[in-house]
Amino acid sequence: MPELPEVETIRSNIADLVGGRQIKQVEVRLPRLIKWPTAEAFAKTITGRTVSHLSRRGKYLLLYLEGATIIVIHLRMTGRLYYRAAGSEPDRFARILFYLDNGATLIYADTRTLGTLYAMPDDELWRIHGLSTMGPEPLTDGFTVPYLQETLSKRKGKIKPLLLNQEIIGGLGNIYVDESLALAGIHPERAAASLSQAEIETLHAAINQVIKEALEHKGTTFRDYRDGFGNQGSHQYHLRVYGRKDEPCDRCGTMISHSKVGGRGTHFCPNCQH
DNA sequence: CTTCACGCCTGTCAGC
DNA sequence: TGCTGACAGGCGTGAA
Numbered sequence: 238m239p240e241l242p243e244v245e246t247i248r249s250n251i252a253d254l255v256g257g258r259q260i261k262q263v264e265v266r267l268p269r270l271i272k273w274p275t276a277e278a279f280a281k282t283i284t285g286r287t288v289s290h291l292s293r294r295g296k297y298l299l300l301y302l303e304g305a306t307i308i309v310i311h312l313r314m315t316g317r318l319y320y321r322a323a324g325s326e327p328d329r330f331a332r333i334l335f336y337l338d339n340g341a342t343l344i345y346a347d348t349r350t351l352g353t354l355y356a357m358p359d360d361e362l363w364r365i366h367g368l369s370t371m372g373p374e375p376l377t378d379g380f381t382v383p384y385l386q387e388t389l390s391k392r393k394g395k396i397k398p399l400l401l402n403q404e405i406i407g408g409l410g411n412i413y414v415d416e417s418l419a420l421a422g423i424h425p426e427r428a429a430a431s432l433s434q435a436e437i438e439t440l441h442a443a444i445n446q447v448i449k450e451a452l453e454h455k456g457t458t459f460r461d462y463r464d465g466f467g468n469q470g471s472h473q474y475h476l477r478v479y480g481r482k483d484e485p486c487d488r489c490g491t492m493i494s495h496s497k498v499g500g501r502g503t504h505f506c507p508n509c510q511h
Numbered sequence: 512c513t514t515c516a517c518g519c520c521t522g523t524c525a526g527c
Numbered sequence: 528t529g530c531t532g533a534c535a536g537g538c539g540t541g542a543a
Contacts (some may be wrong), residue, residue: 240537296537311538312536314537314538315535348521348522349535350520350521351521353538367539394513403537410537413536459535460535460536461536501536502534502536514543516541516542516543521535523533525532526531527530527531
């Protein structure tokens with residue numbers, strides 16, 4: 238569910254609310270979501286510590302605590318992280334609750350319970366494989382046309398699954414890959430190595446533009462996503478193809494197609510994307 | 512090494 | 528109306 242723009246929106250929403258707050262108590266309602274260390278040690282390690290600041294890498298959210306400890310959260314498909322002021326009730330899917338020193342609660346909620354949480358010393362972050370192997374993110378200096386060109390030219394697969402690979406580009410998920418390919422006019426099943434230099438440049442710009450727009454719209458609430466206050470994003474009102482099967486393409490009027498590419502539901506305009 | 516199918520979970524919805 | 532199966536925004540694993 239949440240991709241880079243959604244996780245960044247949550248980070249920015251709660252950064253000032255949670256920063257400087259002490260974690261007074263941790264309630265782990267679903268221990269198996271804690272991947273490191275044990276659920277008991279997770280709660281013990283972070284209880285009593287103060288949050289210094291919040292960061293993000295790809296779809297990972299990082300809560301830095303005083304004392305060189307970091308809470309790492311990955312929301313996977315249906316994870317939500319939101320701030321609740323004192324007095325209000327958490328929802329039925331609340332799985333991990335962080336009680337803060339001002340009476341508020343930071344709530345990790347998750348319907349499908351596929352999310353993952355860690356508490357790591359800051360010099361042990363490399364143990365999280367998905368973090369240590371992640372490629373450059375859109376809108377950063379490392380994400381360049383030559384990088385994309387060189388990386389894709391060495392690969393045999395279709396373009397879409399490669400754009401979803403976090404080791405190639407960090408932070409893209411199914412929605413924004415479909416949207417980027419639509420904006421670039423590239424068919425999701427094209428062999429990545431067959432893209433021309435001009436197409437790589439177009440794709441590079443499209444990825445940056447799609448992520449920028451999604452950030453401006455505070456993410457896409459297609460179904461489950463909520464921001465750090467529990468509110469919906471608004472990028473769902475600006476989607477070009479995702480979730481628009483059998484609706485006309487804004488550019489040419491052709492009905493948008495839906496199929497499976499690399500095992501993932503995929504939306505594209507069969508007329509505009511080649 | 513890369514690529515692919517599958518499992519992890521629960522809720523929802525299309526189709527019968 | 529009620530049931531069933533397919534599917535859902537992600538990613539790690541193991542097999543080929």
